Amino acid sequence: MNLRMLWRKSVNVLMLSLTGLCALVAISLLFFILGYLAYHGGKDVNWDFFTKLPKPVGETGGGMANAIVGSGKLLLLAALFGVPVGLLGGMYLAEFGGRAVPFVVRYTADLLNGVPSIVIGIFAYAVVVMPVHHFSSLAGGFALGVMMIPIVLRSTEEFLHAVPRSMREGAMALGASKWRTISSVVLPAASRGILTAALLALARVAGETAPLLFTAFGNRFWSPGWSQPIASLPVMIFTYAVGPYEDWHRQAWAAGLVLLGLVLVTNIVVRTLLSRGTSPPRS
Template identity: 55%
Template sequence: MSMQQSSQPGSAPVRSQSLERMIRLRRSATNHLVTGVAIVSTIVVLTPLVAILGYLLLKGASSLNLAFFTRPPMPVGMPGGGMANAIAGSAAVLGLASLLGIPVGIGAGVYLAEYARGTRRGAIVRFTADVLNGVPSIVMGIVAYALLVAPEHHFSGMAGGVALAIMMVPTVARTTEEMLALVPNPVREAAFGLGIPKWRTVLSVSLRTASPGIITGCMLAFARVAGETAPLLFTAFGNQFWSFDLNQPIAALPLQIFVYAVSPYDEWHRLAWAGALVLMVMIMASVTLVRIFADRGVLKGGS
């Protein structure tokens, strides 16, 4: 408002000098106030991050030991024990999820970037992927339960893997598409000029050029589902013992953290903190790697 008034050429002589000065003062005060609010908000927002990471390090590091990585959980009341079976179980479930989810996701991304760029069909698929990305993870758990657990009448690691795979598809598809979109067109045209068929161009030229970006995108999707608990509650279900059978209930790290965190035992709380620290370190390592790759320029020679 004030700006519009002072910018009108006719109104300047009418206004007294003190009024002019007051308006200018108010405008610059508002400006400084907003700048201050922005700075303070950033500090306020970073506080919980520091608090969470600090607590994780403090509580988690003190309870980490060799047994945590080598032993399965002990019965209630007995000290010691670890989460080795949960780490192995998580690896098995995540491996299955990646095997199922990543190829489909990359395929969908290739379709979006190479076959449907700028078309209406592509826009609809892209939109569906974005919307699917926002569906709550627990819904995926219900679907995997209905698909695999209910007909089989027992919980299984496989159902957990399928639930997580469904969650990976849209993320992988969208990153792949974005990375392929960065590949300069002349590179493809050069391949066509050599008489290379389209499928071969996509595989050996486009995907190859974009591969660092696509790999980091897959790691990002992996890191996202690695911490998911809700879809595993009634699919993988958890297990107190060693098990690698994907057709049986299987332990998973986030699941174990949840069970221990809501339990009434101090010893289990301690293990939950340690587990959370291990989970966070794994996730942060991959996110940081992604960041480093992204900063370097994902594509060598890309525009």
């Protein structure tokens, strides 16, 4: 009897420590990634990296100024397309929707959210690149925008739902129309949540490489206007990492550190702000 109890207790301790070990392994992965990138990329993040164009293939030196600006331009396009559609669509779901339409919209949004990013790239290629026969910033921005929509839509809906009913009723009781209630009471109350959600969506697509490979393509020079191929940090990291030159590898590490830094800092800031306010979003 005692022996059996001892056995059960040791299994208990063993398995519980194993689960702790699993958690430890998972968490330490994050610190390992961060530490390794900082160690390897840190020394190559310098002034040249942010201000110079890439040198011709095979020469050492140069930077990634065009890719940094390019990523910025692509994200701007993505936000211009993705945020309005997601925001207004989410507003419909939370405020005006009946039963059938919101169900269909929610379902398709979740579907879009699960589509692999490379397939989104094919879609953008088919509708933007094929008709005009060349790669462009617009195509890349469109692909990233499509990826943002479901995230912005669902979180807008959730944050609008989280606004207390009494606030709506208060405005209505004062004689405000429904639209007036939404625009000057509900939306401001939910605005911080929605803004942070949009930033999280932006941070997520900022690191996307696959949908840009055959939409924005890449460019070793500046890309004036919006209808030419354009460089971006993630694609640059990919190209440089699989390329044959030592100097490219160094710059890939530096670009990786910059990209990871941007993504993680946005995430940390936004999530900390979020946890101090309205209800947290579901993952």
